[in-house]
Amino acid sequence: MVIVEWIFSTLRSNPELSIFLALAVGYWVGAIKLGSFSLGTVTGTLLAGVLIGQIGIEISPQIKSIFFMMFLFAVGFGVGPQFVRGIASDGLPQAIFAVIISVLCLMSVYIAAVIGGYGPGIAAGLLAGSHTISASIGLATDAINRLDITPAEIQQQLDLIPVSYAISYLFGTVGTGWIIAFLGPKILRVNIVEECKRYEKEMSAGAPADGMHSAWNKYAVRAFRLNTPGLIAGKTVKQAEAASTERIFLENLRRNGQIIKFDQDTVLQLGDIVAVSGKHEALIEWSNRAEDVADAELLNIPVESVDVFVTSKKVNDVSLIDLSKQSNARGVYVTRIRRGSMGVDIPVYAQTKLNRGDIVTINGSKKHVDEIVKEFGFADRPTSVTDMVLVGAGIVLGGLIGAITVPVHGIPITLSSSGGALIAGLVVGWLRSFIPKIGTVPSATLWFMNSVGLNVFIAVVGITAGPTFIAGLKVVGVEIFFWGLFATAMPMLLAPLIGKYIFKFDPVINLGCCGGARTSTASVAMLAEVAKSNAPMLGYTVPYAVSNTLLTLWGMFIVILVA
Known part of the structure; x- marks a missing residue:
């Protein structure tokens, strides 16, 4: 009893301790679940505070x-x-x-x-x-x-x-x-x-056969030498990517022994070696059109997953399927959308529209991810400041x-x-x-x-x-x-x-x-x-x-x- 009286006296003379005690008990009690029901931290803290307050603080x-x-x-x-x-x-x-x-x-x-x-x-x-x-x-x-x-x-x-x-x-x-x-x-x-x-079927209209949740780990990167004129050589990068029945992207380009910069209007030439990313099925299709080669330097493509805080007016109220068709959205894959102060997960359907303020998780090569971040918002990377x-x-x-x-x-x-x-x-x-x-x-x-x-x-x-x-x-x-x-x-x-x-x-x-x-x-x-x-x-x-x-x-x- 002496210890209890000392604790009560200490809480009265140091009321800040009673607040932390109420928080500790409230969060603990509030998290206890009976089936799918729980009191929640607010009610738990209130009841803990009422109980502690009986000693007069x-x-x-x-x-x-x-x-x-x-x-x-x-x-x-x-x-x-x-x-x-x-x-x-x-x-x-x-x-x-x-x-x-x-x-x-x-x-x-x-x-x-x-x-x-x-x-x-x-x-x-x-x-x-x-x-x-x-x-x-x-x-x-x-x-x-x-x-x-x-x-x-x-x-x-x-x-x-x-x-x-x-x-x-x-x-x-x-x-x-x-x-x-x-x-x-x-x-x-x-x-x-x-x-x-x-509703899910309607919202998935226009989606790829395997859905919109294509994670990056389902994709591979391989290098090909263009030896046959007319198939890939002679086409622009945009045309070469569009020629495949599946989504594929050119990630790197070696010409005359050097890795060079390119854009979607760059015309591919005989002898070029290109690094291509896509599903295994798509890359097998490419192997029928070009020579599969080993080029470790060309295939050294940094890959990352980033949360993007959407701020761009260009993205607001645009569906994912429409965004996937834009040139500046190439080479990335949306895996998660969070919305609102509660960060609720929004379903990733083809017809799901993005809003300003959404946090979108995207996967892809660093080059493409950086382009998306620059165009649509900013990287919501972890920070403590x-x-x-x-x-x-x-x-x-x-x-x-x-x-x-x-x-x-x-x-x-x-x-x-x-x-x-x-x-x-x-x-x-x-x-x-x-x-x-x-x-x-x-x-x-x-x-x-x-x-x-x-x-x-x-x-x-x-x-x-x-x-x-x-x-x-x-x-x-x-x-x-x-x-x-x-x-x-x-x-x-x-x-x-x-x-x-x-x-x-x-x-x-x-x-x-x-x-x-x-x-x-x-x-x-x-x-x-x-x-x-x-x-x-x-x-x-x-x-x-x-x-x-x-x-x-x-x-x-x-x-x-x-x-």
């Missing part, structure tokens, strides 16, 4: 403000390209769909709060839990702190947020996945497995703009400095999608700002609310669970019908849009498992970017509506 509120602003900037930075694309390009229908579903999410909570007689604290927690948008708690906290009520009443409302959040989160997570993955196809009256097969000028200045400018208050009918309306940081992240993330020199924020840094930034905020919320959490449970009552069920289910049951009858979405894309509009990656992953296809991910990213922004801002709006 005082933490400066400035700590959670700092980490929350860092988190919001990272969120905006990550979704910026998809957010702007959704508003400004062919993703507009999906963006409008996300706005409608986000409004339904807000109104479902407002209806529950009005009928249930809940104040802004319970309503804010209900919004965050039923729609699993933990980030909204921060903006709700800012809004409650600005209410014209006594400090004691403000603290009472703030203490109720984590209580209603924790109760409503359970169905918010499990229920959303269950509705989209299992009820969604029934609502649409489709067999989602068959629909995905049909973060441009803190960009991050710091972005948060400050966004915070200053967000702090501006505009009175509307006597009510002070403001984004708050936190909301301003979110908007700043959106703008900077969008700008970087076509001006890469604006600054670098490595994926590891984004993860830290996203995950740890939010969870430090949540840990402080839980620790601060710990002593009053049990009392809050008595105030909230068990009925909050059923209102959470209503708030979660109502928008999600209507979403597939809205997508089908108003927006005319393909069933596969429709359900992906539903998951994105609820910012529920887990639900789309569950859908992909049921459908035996990741095709629904093609409808996920634009709605996710729009709804992630709006649902976060709703934390402020629900307080204004209820108060």
Whole structure:
């Protein structure tokens, strides 16, 4: 007992240790899976914080403000390209769909709060839990702190947020996945497995016989001497490559004993020795037209795999099959496409269109890879250096703009400095999608700002609310669970019908849009498992970017509506 008392006393006198303890326990508990369900790190950290907070620990509120602003900037930075694309390009229908579903999410909570007689604290927690948008708690906290009520009443409302959040989160997570993955196809009256097969077939139109996933290790490089006039000799490089029934590429050229530079208009001559890359079948076809020779120097062709961050306007909204036909895309093979702040894997189909901000993994010879990188974006090579000028200045400018208050009918309306940081992240993330020199924020840094930034905020919320959490449970009552069920289910049951009858979405894309509009990656992953296809991910990213922004801002709006 003496040791326990000493630990408690140390945590009280060193509150920073309690934050790290909450993070350690929260990440550990949140990762535990029961079947396909897990609490997640945010809920795990909140519950750990509440438990630790029972011993009475005082933490400066400035700590959670700092980490929350860092988190919001990272969120905006990550979704910026998809957010702007959704508003400004062919993703507009999906963006409008996300706005409608986000409004339904807000109104479902407002209806529950009005009928249930809940104040802004319970309503804010209900919004965050039923729609699993933990980030909204921060903006709700800012809004409650600005209410014209006594400090004691403000603290009472703030203490109720984590209580209603924790109760409503359970169905918010499990229920959303269950509705989209299992009820969604029934609502649409489709067999989602068959629909995905049909959609994949349509999206693969024009693809090579062996598909678009041709990895470089299926290809070989061989050297040939051109001895027969008219077959290859006498043709340009472009004509020689096009003459094969399979994709092949000339990688090196030796003429008169010297390796020379060449382009697609270079005319091949008798006696030239060329290094050719392609599938074994294609190279066998070439061996019938030219003499196979050993030339170690000519065959010394560096090969690499690179992640390319797409910034070029020439690539935006162009399908992979169309890109493969362009001369500047020769000699490389796309093996992976990641999109959005969550880095979700987009299916590599012939008709899959690239977007600015995508990270595309390509394989090929270094020469061809370098040409692609130069033409379409920049190499997203691993780096540990973060441009803190960009991050710091972005948060400050966004915070200053967000702090501006505009009175509307006597009510002070403001984004708050936190909301301003979110908007700043959106703008900077969008700008970087076509001006890469604006600054670098490595994926590891984004993860830290996203995950740890939010969870430090949540840990402080839980620790601060710990002593009053049990009392809050008595105030909230068990009925909050059923209102959470209503708030979660109502928008999600209507979403597939809205997508089908108003927006005319393909069933596969429709359900992906539903998951994105609820910012529920887990639900789309569950859908992909049921459908035996990741095709629904093609409808996920634009709605996710729009709804992630709006649902976060709703934390402020629900307080204004209820108060």
